[in-house]
Amino acid sequence: MTYDKALIALADPTRRAIIERIAKSPSPVGQIAATLPVSRPAVSQHLKVLSDAGLLHVEQRGTRRIYTLDPKGWWALRAYLDTLWTDALAAFADAANIEASKTTDTS
């Protein structure tokens, strides 16, 4: 149900860079921002979007906030993509059947 937010979140290249960084090693905000060409508040805003999409999980550790990947958003995304694809396959099979019945009719 939240795959739409996940898609919007992953559409931005900066957010993808952030999430790829976190996937390889969960990190606090400052370290993430240090490796990116944008300011730290910008990273904070992106992290909020990613968290709201169910893609990230936060763990408060003193004044640091460690961000980690959250499987929730991924499952929603993969489920959506799989649904689309199975629908397409079914439609393709239907079209093939219709075509087959046409040739069967003319024979």
Add this chain to the structure above:
Amino acid sequence: MTYDKALIALADPTRRAIIERIAKSPSPVGQIAATLPVSRPAVSQHLKVLSDAGLLHVEQRGTRRIYTLDPKGWWALRAYLDTLWTDALAAFADAANIEASKTTDTS
């Protein structure tokens, strides 16, 4: 390599509506636009974005252009998501190992 375009393409709700419609049954532009609250040129623009992302395949049929799902974009998308997730799992395993070695050292 084109998963970024696919993500940008799927971020828009109108484009998702278009692609869900096509997944269930491949259709020409006019029929798609008829079921949507936007104009036909808008649908054309969206179809261009989706095609450039490798998500759609066009088949010229007289003056009609039948749009169908193209697996290329999907494979790129799923591959990207899987990469992210396996990276996250590896990072998680690393963290667990570090934690385990810590407790082993103290014992």
Add this chain to the structure above:
DNA sequence: ACGGAAGGAAAGCCAACACTTACGGTAAGT
């Protein structure tokens, strides 16, 4: 050959959004 349908292309407008600077708030160290 001609009229009409189907759809892509160009130009313009407006809202959404990514980014910045500035501020406030909380937790650790001395």
Add this chain to the structure above:
DNA sequence: ACTTACCGTAAGTGTTGGCTTTCCTTCCGT
């Protein structure tokens, strides 16, 4: 207690992008 580090929030700005209207090209039918 005071300072410093870490981070989220607010307000303002510029650009991107989605939509519309208009126009043009291409193809089928008669």
